[in-house]
Amino acid sequence: MAGIVYNKALEFKLKHPMTVAWRLKKNAEVVEKHLNPGEKVKYVFLGQKNDNPLNIITTSVIALTNERILIGRKRVVIGYFLDSITPDMYNDLKIYSGIIWGKVYLDTVKEFVTISNVAKSALAEIETNISSYMIEEKKKYGYSPRGKKDTQE
Secondary structure, three states: OOOOOHHHHHHHHHHOOOOOOOOOHHHHHHHHHHHOOOOOEEEEEEEEEOOOOOOOOOOOEEEEEOOEEEEEEEOOOOEEEEEEOHHHHEEEEEEEEEEEEEEEEEOOOEEEEEEEEHHHHHHHHHHHHHHHHHHHHHOOOEEEOOOOOOOOO
């Protein structure tokens, strides 16, 4: 039985076939395993979690939920990796567009996450989904879209 993350990953891959990604079901299962009760998946995209366009063995499923961003990668033999980025840990988003593929850079308080080999056609969609979500979530922490803390008088 395929879950919501896998279905959205497959939908993304069909919409943006130039994205370099495989083993979608196994990678999506990692994210689905770590969804909290009541957590809803809003958007899913794919790519390689690295900064090297020649390294194509680190396929990741990236899910934007109503609580956080989850990045799941199933290892080939045993185990998996999961990264979780909550809105309070998120700093900024940067998009790079190359000739065929692009990169998504997620800047967090603790690390700089790079998702590479993403189809150029998907970059604007990814930026819109992540930026819109983070702006709304940051408002809950008292920040304005301009990055300055709102003062309530």
